Amino acid sequence: FGMVYEGLAKGVVKDEPETRVAIKTVNESASMRERIEFLNEASVMKEFNCHHVVRLLGVVSQGQPTLVIMELMTRGDLKSYLRSLRPKEQQWSSLSLPPLKKMLQMAGQIADGMAYLNANKFVHRDLAARNCMVAEDFTV
Structure with missing residues (x-):
């Protein structure tokens, strides 16, 4: 839709x-x-209350541009986060992936968020690593 600041x-x-x-x-x-x-996306999001779904905090609809205020996920999207862990050169022996336990936790958090959306009769339609956001504490 536009930019995120x-x-x-x-x-x-x-x-x-x-x-x-x-x-x-x-x-x-x-x-x-x-x-x-x-604005419809924001209207739908205001109903969500799940730790694994980004929270809508507010909307500024008077004046231009319209602003949607959301919970900040400081580590960005999951795709970029995982790519940032790749070694600069193809030195696979020094690959610094998160531990398997952490990756399984992330997968569980994503599944929890999707189950919440499903229970609320919401179809996401575009589940992808680029659309999963990572918080400062590594919660997805």
Whole structure:
């Protein structure tokens, strides 16, 4: 839809004066249909409350651009995170993959998030490592 920025939001999380957040925007060149889809996505997300589904914290719909404020996942998407662990050269003997236990935990967290969405009658349609976000504590 547009760009994602990191920012600080005040009063969006209980007992936190300021919270680091992800701020999604819609492109200025987006069609009316794309803008409506952007807001519809946020409307659907406001109903979700699962540790393994990124939380919507707020929407700024007055003025332009429209902003969707979400929980910040500081380690980025899972695909980029896993690729960052690859050695610079093809030295497979020094490959620094996460331990098997950690990878199984990540897989379980993804499955938990998808099961939650399914239980709430939501079909994701694009489950991929690029769409799974990794938090500071490595929660997916």
